[in-house]
Amino acid sequence: MTLTDKHIRYTGKFLFLAGFFLFNLTLFTGRYRITNDTLALSGLNEEMITVLINEIGPLPADDLSKPQIIKITGTAIRKANKLFRQENKSELVVYNVPETVFNISKSGMTGFPERKKELFSLLVFTLTIAGALMIFAGNTEYNKPGIRNNGIFVRPATGRGFAGYALAAYLLLFYTCLYFFPAWITEPVALTDPISMRITGQPAGRWFMYGFLYTVFILVLGIRFIIRYRNNRYQVWRTVSVIFFQTIFAFSIPQILAVLNQPYMDLKNIWPLDYSFFFSYRIGEYINAGTIGYFMIGWGIMLIIIAVPVLTYFFGKRWYCSWVCGCGGLAETAGDPFRHLSDKSLKAWKFERISIYSILVFASVMTAATIASLFLPGSRIFGMPANILQGIYGFLVGAVLAGVAGTVLYPVMGNRVWCRFFCPLAAYLGIVQRFRSRFRITTNGGQCISCGNCSAYCEMGIDVRAYAQKGQNIVRASCVGCGICSAVCPRGVLKLENGPVKERVKINPVLTGNLNDIV
Amino acid sequence: MTKHVVIIGNGISGITAAGSRPNKFGWPGQDMKGVHGMYSKQDLDMLEERTSFIKHGVVVGGGLIGIELAEMLLSRKINVTFLVREESFWNRILPSEESEMINRIIRSHNIDLRLNTELGEIIGNNDGEVTSVITKDDEKIECQFVGLTVGVSPNIEFLTGSGIETDRGVLVNNFLETNAPDVYAIGDCVQHKTPPTGRRNLEQVWYTGRIMGETVAETIAGTRIQYRPGNWFNSAKFFDLEYQTYGIVNAVPGDDEDTLFFKDKKKGYALRLNFLKHNRQLKGVNSLGLRLRHDVIDRWITENVTVDAVLNNLNMALFDPELYSRPNLQNL
Ligand code: SF4
Numbered sequence: 001m002t003l004t005d006k007h008i009r010y011t012g013k014f015l016f017l018a019g020f021f022l023f024n025l026t027l028f029t030g031r032y033r034i035t036n037d038t039l040a041l042s043g044l045n046e047e048m049i050t051v052l053i054n055e056i057g058p059l060p061a062d063d064l065s066k067p068q069i070i071k072i073t074g075t076a077i078r079k080a081n082k083l084f085r086q087e088n089k090s091e092l093v094v095y096n097v098p099e100t101v102f103n104i105s106k107s108g109m110t111g112f113p114e115r116k117k118e119l120f121s122l123l124v125f126t127l128t129i130a131g132a133l134m135i136f137a138g139n140t141e142y143n144k145p146g147i148r149n150n151g152i153f154v155r156p157a158t159g160r161g162f163a164g165y166a167l168a169a170y171l172l173l174f175y176t177c178l179y180f181f182p183a184w185i186t187e188p189v190a191l192t193d194p195i196s197m198r199i200t201g202q203p204a205g206r207w208f209m210y211g212f213l214y215t216v217f218i219l220v221l222g223i224r225f226i227i228r229y230r231n232n233r234y235q236v237w238r239t240v241s242v243i244f245f246q247t248i249f250a251f252s253i254p255q256i257l258a259v260l261n262q263p264y265m266d267l268k269n270i271w272p273l274d275y276s277f278f279f280s281y282r283i284g285e286y287i288n289a290g291t292i293g294y295f296m297i298g299w300g301i302m303l304i305i306i307a308v309p310v311l312t313y314f315f316g317k318r319w320y321c322s323w324v325c326g327c328g329g330l331a332e333t334a335g336d337p338f339r340h341l342s343d344k345s346l347k348a349w350k351f352e353r354i355s356i357y358s359i360l361v362f363a364s365v366m367t368a369a370t371i372a373s374l375f376l377p378g379s380r381i382f383g384m385p386a387n388i389l390q391g392i393y394g395f396l397v398g399a400v401l402a403g404v405a406g407t408v409l410y411p412v413m414g415n416r417v418w419c420r421f422f423c424p425l426a427a428y429l430g431i432v433q434r435f436r437s438r439f440r441i442t443t444n445g446g447q448c449i450s451c452g453n454c455s456a457y458c459e460m461g462i463d464v465r466a467y468a469q470k471g472q473n474i475v476r477a478s479c480v481g482c483g484i485c486s487a488v489c490p491r492g493v494l495k496l497e498n499g500p501v502k503e504r505v506k507i508n509p510v511l512t513g514n515l516n517d518i519v
Numbered sequence: 520m521t522k523h524v525v526i527i528g529n530g531i532s533g534i535t536a537a538g539s540r541p542n543k544f545g546w547p548g549q550d551m552k553g554v555h556g557m558y559s560k561q562d563l564d565m566l567e568e569r570t571s572f573i574k575h576g577v578v579v580g581g582g583l584i585g586i587e588l589a590e591m592l593l594s595r596k597i598n599v600t601f602l603v604r605e606e607s608f609w610n611r612i613l614p615s616e617e618s619e620m621i622n623r624i625i626r627s628h629n630i631d632l633r634l635n636t637e638l639g640e641i642i643g644n645n646d647g648e649v650t651s652v653i654t655k656d657d658e659k660i661e662c663q664f665v666g667l668t669v670g671v672s673p674n675i676e677f678l679t680g681s682g683i684e685t686d687r688g689v690l691v692n693n694f695l696e697t698n699a700p701d702v703y704a705i706g707d708c709v710q711h712k713t714p715p716t717g718r719r720n721l722e723q724v725w726y727t728g729r730i731m732g733e734t735v736a737e738t739i740a741g742t743r744i745q746y747r748p749g750n751w752f753n754s755a756k757f758f759d760l761e762y763q764t765y766g767i768v769n770a771v772p773g774d775d776e777d778t779l780f781f782k783d784k785k786k787g788y789a790l791r792l793n794f795l796k797h798n799r800q801l802k803g804v805n806s807l808g809l810r811l812r813h814d815v816i817d818r819w820i821t822e823n824v825t826v827d828a829v830l831n832n833l834n835m836a837l838f839d840p841e842l843y844s845r846p847n848l849q850n851l
């Protein structure tokens with residue numbers, strides 16, 4: 001019995017590591033060429049190509065390494081841009097240099113894994129996914145019902161040990177490349193080409209690869225989560241829900257829309273998390289798309305002004321953060337082993353309140369400027385035109401905080417760093433939850449033994465115990481309603497529920513401190 | 520537990536909160552290295568250290584701490600033999616059905632549960648480190664750790680000769696006052712001269728200590744009030760099975776009491792309702808694997824609600840997380 005479990009687990013580990021190794025190996029095996037054809041394939045226009053070829057000089061006859069092609073094309077584009085600016089041909093200037101370098105590299109790929117792409121892709125994804133599933137299947141901790149967190153604070157990967165920091169460093173590299181230097185991860189993107197070709201008929205871009213990996217993570221680690229918490233129906237259903245919204249709403253529908261030549265929309269993404277919703281290019285796309293585009297605008301606005309307040313009134317912010325959202329979905333599934341790393345200190349709570357509402361204000365100001373500029377082109381807020389504000393916001397919040405920091409810090413500061421400290425939508429949902437909601441976590445009379453499990457595993461860093469030991473209900477703007485505090489409590493003290501607003505914050509003196517009310 | 524007396528104010532008022540300490544019943548070898556109670560942080564540190572190299576542990580005593588200690592050893596992948604004097608786990612407190620359920624759970628975790636077995640002697644090597652135990656039936660069990668979890672006793676020796684009245688604990692009246700003026704006792708060391716109704720004279724549970732502290736605080740602050748802990752309640756967790764109890768449920772129901780016991784084999788939960796025969800008033804509730812609302816059950820007990828009303832309104836008292844299936848009493 002134990003022997004077979006062990007065998008499954010070790011085989012799983014071996015397969016996973018083999019797949020993961022191959023995945024990373026491809027980063028070093030790629031070769032590239034630059035020809036007229038590959039330049040044309042990368043989506044540049046004729047004039048640009050001519051200038052580029054001019055700048056590059058004689059096209060290299062040999063295959064290039066990745067650093068070479070990045071250097072050659074990057075330099076050429078920058079020189080070409082300079083030229084266009086001097087000649088006042090601003091319409092030809094390439095604004096997104098890294099993206100263009102990536103496109104040129106991608107269409108010029110040769111060697112491995114390009115030549116055996118189908119095979120490589122199949123190997124990498126089957127090995128890693130099958131390996132991961134076998135690791136879960138062979139985990140004896142899951143044999144019995146009940147949630148076991150044995151050793152979670154001391155294991156290097158989950159206890160801020162070497163493995164944890166190594167993982168963070170790896171993620172940091174990956175995300176930095178993904179957002180800022182995509183050409184460095186051309187091969188992983190190419191590995192998802194076979195999948196992209198089958199779905200959309202187009203080769204994969206970096207965001208297709210990221211979306212695909214993201215969905216696979218939520219799916220596979222969602223399965224782990226469901227096995228682990230299978231005796232708690234609340235946990236099972238909300239995980240089924242985030243898997244559904246990720247695979248259907250975030251991943252599939254946008255691909256289908258693209259195939260149908262309709263504008264991009266993730267129908268569950270809500271402003272201000274979806275900070276570019278009002279940007280002129282998107283509104284323009286929607287308007288050009290006609291009826292479906294108008295529906296999209298209407299749907300997006302409905303989510304902001306009706307769905308958020310109404311659903312949050314009835315269910316608390318959890319309806320979004322723990323049941324629907326993609327960031328929340330990744331945090332709950334892939335981030336599950338790290339939830340205890342959240343900072344429970346008062347200082348962290350104070351920082352959280354300042355940072356999250358500042359970003360909500362920033363997002364609102366930026367969006368106000370954006371909307372003003374739709375109607376009054378050239379208008380400024382604080383002396384800045386909308387596009388500058390958009391640029392700052394997109395870089396700082398959209399890329400650095402939401403993209404890079406949010407996930408990189410899982411093994412260091414817990415799985416909800418973005419959601420807790422920075423997400424402007426969480427701020428908005430939180431205000432509604434705090435002041436106008438039926439949701440609360442009820443404390444069960446005097447049953448709390450102050451063991452601290454609830455606080456330890458609260459990913460939002462809420463000191464749940466401080467409330468529970470006083471017999472006080474928990475009403476906090478930040479609580480995402482993950483229900484883990486309730487799941488890990490050994491004495492059945494906590495219950496997430498919706499109920500009459502007037503009994504929300506109550507203390508029951510009879511049960512907590514004698515028959516006096518000195519609590 | 521180190522003893523301490525907290526002196527409040529200018530020394531006129533004193534509170535003794537001396538706590539309790541693990542019982543040891545004079546077994547040969549009971550003070551050897553590797554033999555420990557499970558009470559203090561020091562015990563925990565020792566356990567952490569020893570579990571890094573030991574292979575087998577013996578836990579003595581069939582109560583709440585014993586089972587937790589066994590679980591702690593298992594979490595470090597250490598085999599456990601669990602010696603329980605009684606014929607079933609914790610059956611001085613739990614009715615036989617509940618107790619039997621827990622026996623089964625203990626065994627399902629591959630713990631070697633020895634019922635009707637008492638510790639005879641602890642054997643060690645030349646360095647004074649435990650190497651095995653011998654039961655009263657002369658069976659030898661190799662081990663490198665022995666956990667003694669056979670209850671705790673009030674820590675009161677230091678009061679000998681102080682003039683403060685003691686028996687098994689520090690004797691106090693309903694205001695938690697000892698016989699010496701301005702000296703109060705609270706917590707595990709307390710023995711009530713006249714315990715509140717439905718309560719025992721020695722109650723070493725976590726919340727009574729807190730309530731006593733709050734009571735004495737109020738008294739010292741100027742309003743002399745009685746200790747009124749309300750209806751008895753308690754809870755525990757046996758591996759993955761949560762247990763809650765409210766009101767009075769004795770291991771064997773009293774002559775004037777009757778009992779209803781529901782059990783769902785498949786889902787693994789159970790519910791017991793004890794009530795008075797003549798008027799069917801609820802006396803106490805045990806639940807295993809079902810979370811119940813403290814305030815609702817407490818009110819029902821205080822208001823002498825009938826067991827039939829309880830069954831009809833059970834939904835009001837359920838506290839399991841959302842989306843759990845409601846227990847269907849027909850199926851129980
Ligand atoms: S308080 Fe509980 S439900 Fe809320 S975020 Fe923390 S663990 Fe999740």
Ligand code: SF4
Binds near residue numbers: 490
């Ligand atoms: S997990 Fe439960 S018993 Fe432990 S501190 Fe939290 S509410 Fe209290």
